[in-house]
Amino acid sequence: MTIFEKALASYTHKNQISPRPGFDLNDPDLPGKNRIGQLERLTNILNKDFPFDTINCIETGGSRSWLDGMVGYYFAYLSNNTKGKFTSVDINPDYEDEVNKAYLDLDPNIKITHITDDSLNLLKNPPYIPNLVHLDSWDVNLKDPLPSALHGWREFEAIESQMPVGSIIVIDDNWYQNNWVEWLTNYSDGRQDRERITINYPILGKGAHICQYLNGDDKNWKILDADYKLVIQKQW
Ligand SMILES: C[S@@+](CC[C@H](N)C(=O)[O-])C[C@H]1O[C@@H](n2cnc3c(N)ncnc32)[C@H](O)[C@@H]1O
Numbered sequence: 680m681t682i683f684e685k686a687l688a689s690y691t692h693k694n695q696i697s698p699r700p701g702f703d704l705n706d707p708d709l710p711g712k713n714r715i716g717q718l719e720r721l722t723n724i725l726n727k728d729f730p731f732d733t734i735n736c737i738e739t740g741g742s743r744s745w746l747d748g749m750v751g752y753y754f755a756y757l758s759n760n761t762k763g764k765f766t767s768v769d770i771n772p773d774y775e776d777e778v779n780k781a782y783l784d785l786d787p788n789i790k791i792t793h794i795t796d797d798s799l800n801l802l803k804n805p806p807y808i809p810n811l812v813h814l815d816s817w818d819v820n821l822k823d824p825l826p827s828a829l830h831g832w833r834e835f836e837a838i839e840s841q842m843p844v845g846s847i848i849v850i851d852d853n854w855y856q857n858n859w860v861e862w863l864t865n866y867s868d869g870r871q872d873r874e875r876i877t878i879n880y881p882i883l884g885k886g887a888h889i890c891q892y893l894n895g896d897d898k899n900w901k902i903l904d905a906d907y908k909l910v911i912q913k914q915w
Contacts, residue, residue, distance in 0.1 A: 682734075683725040686756040691715050693752065693785055695745045714748050717908050721849060724903050724910050729811070730845040734763040737809040739798035739834055740816035740851075741769035743777040750851070754813055755782060755791050766792045768801040769816070798830075802837035810843055814885060815851040821862050821876050824883045827852075832888035839900065842913055848900075850909040853884030884909075 680688070694715060734757045742751030751767050758765035767778060778793045794801060798816045817830035831850055839848070854860055856878055864872040882890045886909035893902050893911060904910040 681726050682757060682760055683722045683729070685760070686753050687715075687718055687722045689756050690718060690750075690753045694749075713907070714750065717906070718750070718753055720904065720906060721908055721910060725847070728903060728912060729847055731810045731843075732761060734758045734761045734811050735807055735809045736763065736765045736811040736813065737802070737805060737838075738765070738767040738813040738815060739769075739802070740814075741767045741771075741774050741778040741793055743774050743781045748815075749781065749785075750813065750815065751778075751791075752782065752785055752789075754811065755789055757811070759789050764792070764807055765790070766794060766801075766806055768794045768796050768798050770795070770797050799833055799837055802834055805838065805841065808841055808843065809838070810846040812838060812842070812846070812848045813851070814848060817885070819852045819884050821854070821860060821883065822864075824887070827885050828883070828887035831885035832892075835889045839913070844913050844915055846913045847903070848911050850884075850886035850889060850911075851907070853882055853886045853890070853905070853907055853909050854878045855905070856881050882909075 736754045736758045738751045738754055742749045755765040757763070769778065772795045775793060775795050779791070782789050782791050792806070814831055814834050816834065817827045819827040835848065859875050859877045862874055862876045882905070889911065890902065890905060890909055892898065893900050899913060899915045900911045901914050902909070903912050
């Protein structure tokens with residue numbers, strides 16, 4: 680088993696699917712169920728293309744609950760088991776204790792550093808040079824998708840030139856043309872709107888601008904996979 684397969688096995692073993700209000704646990708397309716599939720896909724890519732023995736990782740958007748995916752655990756496992764470092768950053772100070780507790784509860788031996796800050800500040804001045812980055816901060820609102828895409832682009836701009844050739848960046852939450860998404864809006868009074876949004880653009884999501892930019896010629900980052908997780912690698 681490779682280190683990536685071990686991380687996937689550990690994530691899968693610990694995974695606690697907890698549906699958001701309105702989702703059905705028996706639904707095969709439930710986001711929590713898809714996450715293991717997304718990480719299987721990423722594992723195959725990392726197995727094939729990740730060139731470093733030691734994994735120094737940064738995640739933007741701290742992992743604190745299975746509702747949001749707790750995907751940082753997969754990355755923290757990789758860093759911890761290759762003598763590397765793992766840091767996450769989240770702008771919300773209320774999440775600081777929750778993030779630390781979530782990892783501690785999963786595995787008291789796993790070491791992480793969690794920082795409260797705007798991800799752009801951390802990426803502009805990172806505590807170490809990462810070779811694997813998971814961009815998962817500013818949530819996508821498919822009814823107002825540009826702010827999240829802009830933030831994702833600014834995160835990429837902040838860190839990409841600092842990373843060594845061969846590094847990989849994974850950008851979460853992307854949807855592609857002609858697909859549709861069941862979009863739920865929860866209101867504070869308990870009401871919920873449910874509507875089907877068809878994606879009419881080539882891509883919407885955190886990685887939209889990054890993907891558009893890299894689709895041009897002569898770029899030093901290459902798209903390895905354009906799926907829900909957009910995966911890109913530095914070429915020179
Ligand atoms: C989708 S959640 C992260 C999910 C997490 N990676 C997981 O797998 O469970 C997005 C997080 O991004 C944080 N966030 C939003 N804007 C941010 C910013 N500018 N800088 C850092 N974190 C931000 C939010 O507070 C929220 O906790």
